[in-house]
Amino acid sequence: MNVAILAIGNEVLSGKTINTNSAFIAKQVEQLGGKVTHQQVVPDLEDEIARGLEIAYTYADLVITIGGLGPTVDDLSREGVAKYFKTELVYDDEIYEGICEYFRRSNREIPNNNHRQAYKFKEGLVLPNNNGTAPGLFLKQDNKSVFLLPGPPAELELMFSESVRPYFIDQIKERKISNSYRLCGIGESYAEEMILHLYGRYPHLNIAPYCAPDKVDYIVSTVDAYEEDLRAFDEEFKEIMKDYYIGDQNTDLATEIVRLLKEKQLKIATAESCSGGLLSSTLVNVSGASSVFLEGIVTYSYESKLNRLNIDVNRLMEFGAVSEEIAHDMAFNLEKLTGADITVGVTGIAGPGGGSELKPVGLVYIAINVCGQIFLKSYIFNGNREKIRQRTVAEALYWLHHYIKAL
Template sequence: MKVAILAVGNEVLCGKTLNTNSMFIAREVEGMGGKVTHQQVVPDQIEEIVRGLETAYTYADLVITIGGLGPTVDDLTRDGVAKYFEVELVYDQDIYQGICDYFKRSHQDIPENNVRQAYKFAGGLVLPNNNGTAPALFLQKDFQTIFLLPGPPSELELIFNDSVRPYLVSQIEERKITNSYRLCGIGESVAEGKIIHLYKQYPHLNIAPYCAVDKVDYIVTTLERYRTELEAFDEEFRTIMKDYYIGNQSTDLPSEIVRLLKEKGLTLATAESCSGGLLSSTLINVEGISTVFLEGIVSYSYESKLKRLDINVDRLMEYGAVSEEIAHDMAVNLREISGADVTVSITGIAGPGGGSELKPVGLVYMAIDVCGQIFLKSYIFNGNREKIRQRTVAEALYWLYYHIKAL
């Protein structure tokens, strides 16, 4: 089944409102085995809505509209759809009574303009909205089908799951099946090189990478009839990516680190310079971390490294704060000071200034001390200050996970 999505609203068109609704609908439709063939955003104008529908139906037989069902004068989706299909909008007392009941439950007066929401298409259906006042609408005419959904995500998602999903399931001939994979500690191009042969080896699978600063996700979809092929791919992919695979696309790396620490009965402490506490802050976002996280030190200055981490002044002057040697000492000394089983240290140059020919902006050293075993890493990251810090923390999290898991 081919589906088009038409979002209506000046606030979406102008970027004032993030269009997460289209992303939700597309993901759900594709997951069920449908195909989203077109997406568009149009302003709150009847003629533009009609023009948008004319375009959408060249790509699909079913259109889902988003927004424009409210009580104000700029909520014109019903009017635009009625004009396109050449159907009448008729007042429905049951809809209006439902709106009145909604306001009564909230002990609010009923605004006069909410009567605008009590109109439906002649020959169409009304889909209940248990999270708001705007009912969704459904219409079929001349082999074209349309769902009109409200804009607020809490309302749209509920109506989609209650009313749209069952219809789509009934229309889709064969369901899709999906596997997802989350990789950390590897870039998109390197990952692609490792699995490029799998694209030809498994021709019935749609293998799609999605890259972010701290991860690469792969979403692999196919039809139910190719389940055996997907299972074979799954086994081979995990074998190739065993050093980088942490779980499916919903797996959270900091949460996995905390889980492993708890599982192995280990404690953790951090010492950060250029990352400025971003690593410890990211870890502390995980619920229940208090049982394994002892402390985080932001030793930004020379003085702090000397006083808080007991770094030897001669080594600090000889090698400089941004060096493999000082990263090593920061991790080792932190383990002695904190008593943590696992420590990680970070020192580098996040920029935009402070770099030199020998130590350029983006140079980062980190050390991980796992029960007395030291692992040292060095990088040169590109980007602005924020991106360098983000990439530093992403690498630190991955190597923490990798070395703790290996115990």
């Protein structure tokens, strides 16, 4: 089943509202066995909505619209769809009573303009909205179908689950199955090289990579007739990527680190310079981190490194604050100060200033002390200050997971 997504709204078109709904719908459609063949954004104008539908139906037989079902004068999705299909909108007392009941439950007065939301297509279905006032609508005419869903994500996602998903399950006879994989500590190009031969070996699988600065996700899908292929791919992929695979696409690396620390009854502490506490913040953002996280110190200045971590002044002057020697000492001394089983020392130049020919902007050293054994990593990251700090934390998390998992 080919599906087009039509987002409606000036605020989406102008970028004032980030359109997360289309991503949600596309992901759900693909998982259900459909295929998103077109996406489009149109303004809050009847003619533009009708024109958007005309274009969308050249790509798909089913269109899902987003937004424009509210009570204000610029909410014109019903009118635009009715214009395209040359159908009539009719007022429905039952819909309006449901809207009134929604307001009564929260002890609020019912605005007069909510009457606008009580209109439906003369022929078609009304989709209940259990998280808001705007009901969704469904219309099928001349082998063309359309779902009208509200814009607020909480309303749209529940309505999709309750009303749209059953439609797909009924219409799509061949069940779609999939696995997802999250890789950390590896770039998309290198990952692709490692599994390139699998594309030819499993021609009936759709292997789709999704890249982000701190991870590479793969979603591998097929129909249930090729379930054995998917199972064989899963085993082979995990073996090839055993050094980088951390779980499925919903796996969070920091959460996995905290879980491993709990499982192995280990404590962790961090000492950060260029990352400015971002590493410790990422770890303590995990629920339950207090049982394994002892302390995080931001030793940004020379004085802080001397006073808080007892770094030897002679080594600091000889090697400089940004050096593998000082990263080593940060992790080593932190173990003595805190008694933590795992300690991390991070130092570098996040920029945009402060670099030199020998020590350029983006130079970062990470030292990880694992029960007395220190591992040193050095990088030269590209990008602005924020990106360098984020990449630093991503690498520190990857190596933490790698070494803790190996214990």
